[in-house]
Amino acid sequence: MAEILQILILGLALGGVIALMGSGLSLVFGVMRIVNLAHPALIIGGAYITYLAFKAFDIDPIAMLPVAAVTMAAVGVVLYRLLFQREARSAKYSEMTVLLTFALAMMVEGLLGSLFTNTQRVTSPDYATAAFFIGDVFIPKGQLYAGLVSLAIIAALSLFLKYSRLGYAIRATTQNREAAELLGVNVQFISVLAFAIGIGLAGAAGSLVSFVFSFFPAKHWEWIAMLMSVVVLGGMGSILGTVVGALILSVVAAFVGTWIGATWSTLTFFLALFIILLVRPQGLFGEKPEMA
Amino acid sequence: MTKLLEVTNITAGYGDGPAIIDGAHLTVEPGKVHCIIGPNGAGKSTLLKAICGMLSIRKGDVVFKGERLNGLRPDQILRKGICFVPQERALFAKMTVRENLRMGGFILDDKKELERRIEGILERFPILRERADQHAGTMSGGQQQTLAMARTLIIKPDIVMLDEPSLGLAPKVVQEMFDIMKMMSAEGVTVLLVEQNALMGLKNADWGVVLDLGRTLFEGPAATVLADPRIQELYLGGKKAA
Amino acid sequence: MTVTLQDSSASAVIEARRTYNEKLSRKTDQTRATWFPLALLALLAALPLLQFVGNYNYVLHLVLFTASYVAMASSWNILGGFAGYVSLGHAVFFGVGGYFSGMLLARYGISTLITAPLAGLVAAAIGYGVGLVTLKVRGPSFIISSIALLMIARILFDNWHFIGGANGLTLPTNDLTVQWAKLPYYYAMLAIAAFTVWSAYKIKHSKFGLGLRALSKDEIKAESAGIDTRFYKVVAFALSAFFVGMAGAVWGEYLTYLRPNIFLLILVSANMVLMCILGGKGTIAGPVIGAILIVALNELFVATMGASEINILGTGLVMAIGLMFFPLGLVGTLARSGKLPRILNWD
Ligand SMILES: Nc1ncnc2c1ncn2[C@@H]1O[C@H](COP(=O)(O)OP(=O)(O)OP(=O)(O)O)[C@@H](O)[C@H]1O
Ligand SMILES: [Mg+2]
Numbered sequence: 001m002a003e004i005l006q007i008l009i010l011g012l013a014l015g016g017v018i019a020l021m022g023s024g025l026s027l028v029f030g031v032m033r034i035v036n037l038a039h040p041a042l043i044i045g046g047a048y049i050t051y052l053a054f055k056a057f058d059i060d061p062i063a064m065l066p067v068a069a070v071t072m073a074a075v076g077v078v079l080y081r082l083l084f085q086r087e088a089r090s091a092k093y094s095e096m097t098v099l100l101t102f103a104l105a106m107m108v109e110g111l112l113g114s115l116f117t118n119t120q121r122v123t124s125p126d127y128a129t130a131a132f133f134i135g136d137v138f139i140p141k142g143q144l145y146a147g148l149v150s151l152a153i154i155a156a157l158s159l160f161l162k163y164s165r166l167g168y169a170i171r172a173t174t175q176n177r178e179a180a181e182l183l184g185v186n187v188q189f190i191s192v193l194a195f196a197i198g199i200g201l202a203g204a205a206g207s208l209v210s211f212v213f214s215f216f217p218a219k220h221w222e223w224i225a226m227l228m229s230v231v232v233l234g235g236m237g238s239i240l241g242t243v244v245g246a247l248i249l250s251v252v253a254a255f256v257g258t259w260i261g262a263t264w265s266t267l268t269f270f271l272a273l274f275i276i277l278l279v280r281p282q283g284l285f286g287e288k289p290e291m292a
Numbered sequence: 293m294t295k296l297l298e299v300t301n302i303t304a305g306y307g308d309g310p311a312i313i314d315g316a317h318l319t320v321e322p323g324k325v326h327c328i329i330g331p332n333g334a335g336k337s338t339l340l341k342a343i344c345g346m347l348s349i350r351k352g353d354v355v356f357k358g359e360r361l362n363g364l365r366p367d368q369i370l371r372k373g374i375c376f377v378p379q380e381r382a383l384f385a386k387m388t389v390r391e392n393l394r395m396g397g398f399i400l401d402d403k404k405e406l407e408r409r410i411e412g413i414l415e416r417f418p419i420l421r422e423r424a425d426q427h428a429g430t431m432s433g434g435q436q437q438t439l440a441m442a443r444t445l446i447i448k449p450d451i452v453m454l455d456e457p458s459l460g461l462a463p464k465v466v467q468e469m470f471d472i473m474k475m476m477s478a479e480g481v482t483v484l485l486v487e488q489n490a491l492m493g494l495k496n497a498d499w500g501v502v503l504d505l506g507r508t509l510f511e512g513p514a515a516t517v518l519a520d521p522r523i524q525e526l527y528l529g530g531k532k533a534a
Numbered sequence: 535m536t537v538t539l540q541d542s543s544a545s546a547v548i549e550a551r552r553t554y555n556e557k558l559s560r561k562t563d564q565t566r567a568t569w570f571p572l573a574l575l576a577l578l579a580a581l582p583l584l585q586f587v588g589n590y591n592y593v594l595h596l597v598l599f600t601a602s603y604v605a606m607a608s609s610w611n612i613l614g615g616f617a618g619y620v621s622l623g624h625a626v627f628f629g630v631g632g633y634f635s636g637m638l639l640a641r642y643g644i645s646t647l648i649t650a651p652l653a654g655l656v657a658a659a660i661g662y663g664v665g666l667v668t669l670k671v672r673g674p675s676f677i678i679s680s681i682a683l684l685m686i687a688r689i690l691f692d693n694w695h696f697i698g699g700a701n702g703l704t705l706p707t708n709d710l711t712v713q714w715a716k717l718p719y720y721y722a723m724l725a726i727a728a729f730t731v732w733s734a735y736k737i738k739h740s741k742f743g744l745g746l747r748a749l750s751k752d753e754i755k756a757e758s759a760g761i762d763t764r765f766y767k768v769v770a771f772a773l774s775a776f777f778v779g780m781a782g783a784v785w786g787e788y789l790t791y792l793r794p795n796i797f798l799l800i801l802v803s804a805n806m807v808l809m810c811i812l813g814g815k816g817t818i819a820g821p822v823i824g825a826i827l828i829v830a831l832n833e834l835f836v837a838t839m840g841a842s843e844i845n846i847l848g849t850g851l852v853m854a855i856g857l858m859f860f861p862l863g864l865v866g867t868l869a870r871s872g873k874l875p876r877i878l879n880w881d
């Protein structure tokens with residue numbers, strides 16, 4: 001019983017972080033129909049920002065989170081203007097943009113690799129190795145903090161989407177871009193905004209990832225299918241769905257990892273993706289995305 | 293005759309693709325119903341999209357109340373008072389009727405005023421009141437079109453452009469749509485209508501425009517268009533005049 | 535105010551309609567130049583003669599390397615170019631081919647040159663099976679499923695002790711002298727490349743190829759025109775795995791070792807895609823030209839900057855530029871503007 005509780009807690013804490021990692025992906029897809037394969041690479045970008053600040057100035061990774069988020073959001077605006085703005089109305093848009101984001105992922109990986117080499121890195125604040133004990137169950141502080149911060153950020157995002165005028169516009173654009181445009185939403189601005197928020201979320205996730213996982217530039221390939229399965233399971237474009245998908249898959253992966261073997265826990269996510277493909281013939285994104 | 297909207301010799305297309313509209317012109321007079329007819333693929337929808345700012349205008353001018361609209365975004369043009377209901381109706385399928393109406397007033401800043409206007413609309417369209425909390429996507433085609441048209445009234449626009457409001461509707465329902473359109477017109481809204489059913493469209497209009505291959509072929513009083521033997525032969529399916 | 539329709543304007547429109555219809559029906563009449571690839575092949579076949587006058591192993595290596603990518607990109611093109619399904623997981627078939635034949639070589643000493651067709655068949659069978667699941671979806675969904683496939687294969691290969699796990703296997707070398715050691719693989723790869731290009735040509739001009747191109751434009755229409763799209767797609771997937779598997783088989787023995795991080799690399803997949811995009815998706819000459827361009831570019835990056843990270847960065851950059859500014863690729867862009875030189879028209 002204690003073992004199950006233990007696995008559950010670890011899975012949920014990690015699930016929170018994965019939810020944050022996936023939420024930006026989901027948001028960007030919802031508003032712009034861009035399947036951003038570069039999202040995990042940009043998360044790693046955020047992780048390096050945090051790592052550098054930690055190594056050079058001993059700044060706490062969680063304290064660094066806003067900086068990483070804002071920096072990456074700015075990067076997002078630049079990327080949007082450079083890469084995606086002119087494609088927005090092309091006919092083969094969605095397929096084109098996937099390949100474009102794939103190319104972007106390689107560029108980010110190559111750039112980070114040239115700057116920081118492919119050595120494994122991790123930030124090590126005190127809490128990363130500490131734990132709370134409740135009876136037999138231990139809760140690693142690092143994962144707990146990361147999970148809680150993630151969920152707090154997602155809650156703030158949800159409130160913003162639900163109650164602010166801009167959030168309203170983002171949701172309308174997610175549902176029906178043309179209709180939103182015709183009813184007076186400046187969808188170009190909304191697109192840049194959503195992209196910036198999405199990549200900003202990647203930056204924020206990067207800060208937390210930096211002490212939860214070890215990372216190196218090429219690590220993002222492992223994450224892309226993981227995040228895709230999470231986001232797809234929850235319904236692409238739905239933030240709440242992403243959270244649910246992340247928590248479920250992460251818990252399943254935690255059980256697989258403990259009972260079958262650590263190697264196979266990653267496989268959980270990929271297999272989930274294929275199972276979704278099997279049971280949802282209309283495709284991963286075939287449905288109109290739900291609202292947050 | 294004062295002109296509300298004047299389109300002169302515009303060229304427009306999708307992305308950097310070929311020009312779909314090339315040499316189209318159009319005059320819109322306040323308070324009247326204008327009907328654009330033409331075969332499939334003539335560029336009727338494209339013309340409306342160009343006017344409302346969804347496509348960029350490569351050449352020519354769109355002038356509204358003496359002001360050039362070229363290069364403005366759709367949301368800016370909407371704020372000037374031109375509202376567009378596209379062929380696909382642009383509803384939010386997963387929002388309720390009331391939420392759709394609320395989105396219709398997105399550009400209004402006064403929330404109280406917005407709610408008052410929504411009430412007004414629901415008052416006038418009992419079918420919408422009946423279904424106020426139903427998702428728009430689950431309504432019938434006619435109800436959806438009614439919602440799309442009614443929604444434009446929330447911001448009290450000068451011009452409403454309707455792209456084939458009769459598309460896919462039963463004849464009886466089509467008549468209802470034309471009735472709504474006439475009601476809008478009677479309230480002083482200027483209507484610019486694209487209609488596949490040319491005969492029906494022109495009979496309900498004051499002004500007719502024939503568009504083919506992206507250019508305006510003819511523009512004049514609806515009765516004249518209806519009576520012209522060549523137009524009858526080419527576009528109204530009539531063979532009687534030779 | 536009365537306006538009547540002018541005679542002239544009506545006839546002008548009728549005239550315009552007529553020319554418009556003609557333009558649609560007009561076929562582009564371009565003579566192809568099949569002699570050029572044949573001459574190129576003959577030239578390359580004679581190239582090893584250089585070994586009599588000096589050590590040109592590096593040149594042979596470059597040609598062999600290019601030939602392997604010509605085969606892989608042309609093979610990828612059958613699914614990605616003709617049928618319009620972009621796969622980023624084709625490295626899996628490269629690995630399957632390499633490991634299948636490599637294991638036969640390691641265990642029973644049978645050269646991969648003999649077992650390569652078998653490796654191709656195994657790759658094709660796996661492609662067929664995977665295609666049954668993933669080809670239900672298209673566009674972004676399919677692309678992602680293909681990446682997931684590669685990730686799954688990587689985990690399996692890394693942890694499968696029978697085939698050496700992450701450390702891989704060493705394969706026996708042949709007993710030719712250094713001067714001639716490359717030759718068997720050189721000719722084998724050249725033959726595979728030529729066979730792939732020829733097959734791609736045959737497929738493109740068959741009824742099957744026509745069906746693929748139809749479904750790449752509009753699957754529903756193709757379906758209603760009586761094409762069994764599901765069967766077509768899955769067979770296209772199998773075919774496009776087949777040649778990649780063959781190339782992998784020979785490549786393994788040529789390298790003399792097998793390792794997941796050499797074969798199951800996203801960069802290998804990316805290169806196939808990139809070559810087709812740069813050269814021209816769906817054309818016959820495109821993947822060949824793309825392969826030559828990318829290998830040359832790779833050499834340049836590695837020679838001038840000497841780091842694989844820079845190579846990844848460069849590959850991404852070239853891909854982004856190609857996608858944004860020449861989405862039709864070299865051959866496609868030239869063909870559209872009617873400027874395609876005859877020697878590049880192999881279609
Ligand atoms: N999104 C688009 N991208 C590229 N070309 C388009 C697009 N939409 C329409 N076209 C092309 O523009 C031309 C005119 O289309 P348009 O929709 O304006 O015709 P229409 O007169 O409204 O026809 P219909 O009566 O069928 O609605 C057609 O040849 C069509 O192929
Ligand atoms: Mg139309």
